[in-house]
Amino acid sequence: MSKIQWYPGHISKAERQLKEQLNKVDVVLEVLDARIPLASHHPQVPRWIGEKPRILVLNRVDMIPEFVREQWITWFENHKETPYFTNAKQGKGVKALHKATQTLGVAMNRRRRERGMLPRPVRAVVIGLPNVGKSALINRLLGRKIVASARSVGVTRQIRWVRISDTIELLDAPGIIPSNLENQKNAVKLAICEDIGNAAYDNQQVAGVLVDFLVELNFETILRSRYHIDPLDMTGEEYIQTLGHECYQGDVERASRQLLNDFRKGLMGCVPLELPPMK
Structure with missing residues (x-):
């Protein structure tokens, strides 16, 4: 099978801009494709975010059987992580995600007060590979359509801050993907799920x-x-x-x-x- 490789210029630019903004971020929402949670994880994300709190979001939960969802919950909990399952198109699981982000904001502002600083909205970033549902998720968190969303890669091209409420600000970032897809089995899964440009395969x-x-x-x-x-x-x-x-x-x-x-x-x-x- 031909090697799958895809790293267009706008992805490179998005990655650079995202890294520049990460120092302003309090919490990271990493969005994965529930059909391929491991293949849709960007291997560099843990290194980029360091000690920042991370909320793991598995979107498209409607596209996997319930017994598989239960298996992933057990697997992630065994790895000391709590997965949040969402269906961004229908809004399923979004309230729990909003509450988890808000809870981290309360803890952040408690630390700010202890240092004599004024409270402020928690700054969160939504990151993930192209077409995993980041924009649809942001629209659900907002309760209105403010960012473009479609079943194709590369819809979001610009990085920008969006205010969700008085307590949460979200950074909407374009999809990012490793510059070199070393694991070709994972690359094929991304192609099957349309999480990569169709010119690549x-x-x-x-x-x-x-x-x-x-x-x-x-x-x-x-x-x-x-x-x-x-x-x-x-x-x-x-x-x-x-x-x-x-x-x-x-x-x-x-x-x-x-x-x-x-x-x-x-x-x-x-x-x-x-x-x-x-x-």
Whole structure:
């Protein structure tokens, strides 16, 4: 499979601007894709934020089964982290997230008063890879649409502060991504979930890997019932070829795009691409 690599100029600029603003921030909201929590984590974030409090947000919880959500809660708690699950489009989980941010603000202002300083709104930053739902989450926290949001990468291009309430200010930052995608298995997951620009990958190759992932995670019945082709006696690449020839008049590219779109829109149902690693 061709190497997936994507680091456009606006991402480089966004990363530089974000680093310049981080010293003004009190708390970090890191937004991950609930379908791929590990693959959608930027490995440099812990180093950038240092000792600042971090709230872990797993967005698109509506796109994974409940039993998988429970497994991730246990896994993160075993790693001394509390995950907040949200569906930013519908507003699910946003109140708990707002309360957690506000609580950190109270603690921050207590320390300020102890040092003889006046209280101020807590300054939070929302960071994460492109298209994981950061802008939709900010709009939900605000209670109105103030930042552009769409199912595509690169919608947010400028970094800016947005006042949520008298107690919280949010820094809306464009999506960031590692300059070198060393873990290619994770890079393919980002491509499948549309968390990376589509110029970076080949649809047919990525769709084939999606089929392989679904078989590996025991979700092959979805493919069998939806497309009436059994994936167990062929590779993902062969499955895409067969789907194209049997259902799309030999148009394998169209079959690939359709399969990816069905997954991305949730038409396959609640399907994760990652499960918590076993010990």
